[in-house]
Amino acid sequence: MVRFAARTGWDLTENHHAKVLAEARATGKALIDLTESNPTRCGLADAGPLVAQLGHPRGGRYEPSSLGHPVARAAVGRYYAERGISVDAGWVVLSASTSEAYGWLFKLLADRGDEILVPAPSYPLLEFLACLEDVTLTPYPLLREEGWRVDLGALERLSGPRTRAVVLVHPNNPTGTFVRRDEADALAAFAAARGLALVVDEVFGDYAHGALPQNRLPSFAGHTGALTFVLSGLSKVVAMPQLKLGWIVVSGPEAIAAEAMKRLEVVADTYLSVSTPVQLALPEILGARVPVQRAILGRVQENMRVLDEVLAAAGGATRRLPVDGGWYAVLAVPRWHDEDGWVELLVREEGVIVHPGYFFDMPAEGFLVVSLLPEPGAFADAARRLAARLSG
Ligand SMILES: Cc1ncc(COP(=O)(O)O)c(C=O)c1O
Numbered sequence: 001m002v003r004f005a006a007r008t009g010w011d012l013t014e015n016h017h018a019k020v021l022a023e024a025r026a027t028g029k030a031l032i033d034l035t036e037s038n039p040t041r042c043g044l045a046d047a048g049p050l051v052a053q054l055g056h057p058r059g060g061r062y063e064p065s066s067l068g069h070p071v072a073r074a075a076v077g078r079y080y081a082e083r084g085i086s087v088d089a090g091w092v093v094l095s096a097s098t099s100e101a102y103g104w105l106f107k108l109l110a111d112r113g114d115e116i117l118v119p120a121p122s123y124p125l126l127e128f129l130a131c132l133e134d135v136t137l138t139p140y141p142l143l144r145e146e147g148w149r150v151d152l153g154a155l156e157r158l159s160g161p162r163t164r165a166v167v168l169v170h171p172n173n174p175t176g177t178f179v180r181r182d183e184a185d186a187l188a189a190f191a192a193a194r195g196l197a198l199v200v201d202e203v204f205g206d207y208a209h210g211a212l213p214q215n216r217l218p219s220f221a222g223h224t225g226a227l228t229f230v231l232s233g234l235s236k237v238v239a240m241p242q243l244k245l246g247w248i249v250v251s252g253p254e255a256i257a258a259e260a261m262k263r264l265e266v267v268a269d270t271y272l273s274v275s276t277p278v279q280l281a282l283p284e285i286l287g288a289r290v291p292v293q294r295a296i297l298g299r300v301q302e303n304m305r306v307l308d309e310v311l312a313a314a315g316g317a318t319r320r321l322p323v324d325g326g327w328y329a330v331l332a333v334p335r336w337h338d339e340d341g342w343v344e345l346l347v348r349e350e351g352v353i354v355h356p357g358y359f360f361d362m363p364a365e366g367f368l369v370v371s372l373l374p375e376p377g378a379f380a381d382a383a384r385r386l387a388a389r390l391s392g
Contacts, residue, residue: 007131017343017356024347032382033353034370037327039239042373044299045292047240053284054243059277066269067261068094068247072279076247079237079286083206085221091257093248093264096273097241098203098231099129101248104267105199105229106133108260110164116199117158117166119150120361123173138163144363147322148177152186165197166190170220171204174330174360174369176323178208178216188225192253197227197260203236206293208325209301216324220251227252227260234278236327238289239296245278300327300372303379307370310383314391330357331368333390338365342390350385 014022024031036042067073070089077089095101102125110116112134118126120139130137140155142148155166166187171178179187191198200220212218221230233246250257250264278285304320307329311318321330333342339356346352357367368390374382 007134010128010131016340020344020347021353024351029351031347031351031353032374032378032385034374034379034382034386035353035355036374037371038241039296039373040242042299043375044239044373045295047242050238050240050281050285050288051243053281054275054277056277056281058280059275062276064272066265066272068092068268068274069276069279072245072274072282075282075286076249078283079289080219080221080249083218085219087221087249091250091261093250093261093268094274094279095233095246095248095268096244097235098201098233098246099125100271100273101229101231101233101246102126102129102199102201103133104264105165105197105248106130106135107267108263109197110135113162115160115163117155117163117196119167119169119172121172121175121357121363122169122360124359124361126167135164136162139361140166141363142172142175142177148172148175150179150183150187152190155187155190159194159196163194163196165199167199167201168220169201170217171202171208171323171325173204173326174328175321176204176209176326176328176330178212178218178324180215181217182215184217184220184223185225188223188228191226197229197252198223199229199231201231203232204326205232206237206289207297207300207327209297209304209323212324221249222251224251224253227256229260234285238285238292240285243278243285245274245282296327296373299376302376303372303374303383304329306376306380307372307383307387310380310387311390314387317392318387318390327372329370329372330362331370331386331390333366333368334392335366336392339368342368346386346389350382350389352382352385354386 073089073092076092080087115136118137141151228251230249234243235241319332355369
């Protein structure tokens with residue numbers, strides 16, 4: 001009998017949500033999916049011309065370079081420079097996605113059984129990645145009553161001898177918050193004092209909903225207070241997850257950052273996972289981001305305006321939580337039903353699919369999460385049905 005590794009012994013049976021959804025689909029009723037966050041399915045800009053760049057003959061030669069092709073690393077440096085952030089291309093490491101970059105950083109930083117502090121609430125991406133690297137995730141709370149500020153006291157209490165890194169999603173998904181500058185400095189000081197690395201996921205960094213207040217930090221890229229890894233990639237920056245290109249920007253005290261680069265280079269060299277055509281097309285691809293981001297921000301803001309309007313018209317029993325950025329809205333809903341109850345009711349009776357708050361590890365019951373990317377006609381229709389149902 002073949003024995004599989006225990007780390008892959010997942011329970012893969014269909015969960016309750018999947019069953020409810022399958023039943024609803026089987027009735028043949030049209031459903032509006034407010035969990036849709038795949039930008040290539042939301043009727044946004046035509047990606048065809050950019051995808052065509054991958055067919056350029058320059059991609060026909062294979063000259064592998066572990067940290068990434070110099071042309072591509074320089075393009076990432078320029079992307080930050082255009083945002084007013086100074087990043088030397090020598091500190092950029094390319095990967096096939098942010099998810100892969102997380103995996104590489106866990107390999108770099110943690111031995112089997114070591115711990116990584118992760119924010120709660122946040123996007124549920126890391127559980128499987130951590131499991132595959134045999135590391136343990138320890139959630140630390142973000143304080144809702146303080147605008148989702150990092151609970152530094154809790155971080156101190158939760159960090160132990162086996163803690164290796166603190167993950168921050170910035171702006172956070174789904175709460176949409178950018179950290180304050182003083183909070184960033186305190187986090188870096190905490191990490192440096194404990195010998196921890198900061199892993200900052202900035203995939204939504206270009207999607208602030210307006211001018212960021214002066215006291216908010218736009219990016220951790222280049223922050224030198226602690227060993228810092230900033231993650232981002234084409235999934236969100238140009239809304240093209242199918243291109244499979246992400247990156248890590250390394251910074252921190254010079255000697256330790258240089259050591260991290262040397263080790264990461266070996267990790268990256270082991271996989272060489274980013275395709276040559278996408279690397280060589282990166283200058284054109286990143287150069288095309290402005291209209292893409294403008295279209296997405298326009299979509300997100302228009303859908304949010306409609307959502308607020310219909311919620312207000314429905315009497316205010318359900319509120320949208322404030323956000324600084326991102327593609328999601330969090331709704332604080334009445335507690336007549338628990339989150340599963342609401343999700344089920346909305347699918348069965350209104351034909352609208354939403355996420356329960358607990359999917360994102362919200363601190364209490366009573367939240368639903370919706371994507372703001374869907375096509376506006378369908379979104380408005382679903383928002384009206386939601387608002388009516390969530391108001392009694
Ligand atoms: C916060 C966050 N990080 C990372 C990812 C995954 O990005 P990638 O496609 O680069 O792996 C997502 C995907 O939605 C995300 O929401």
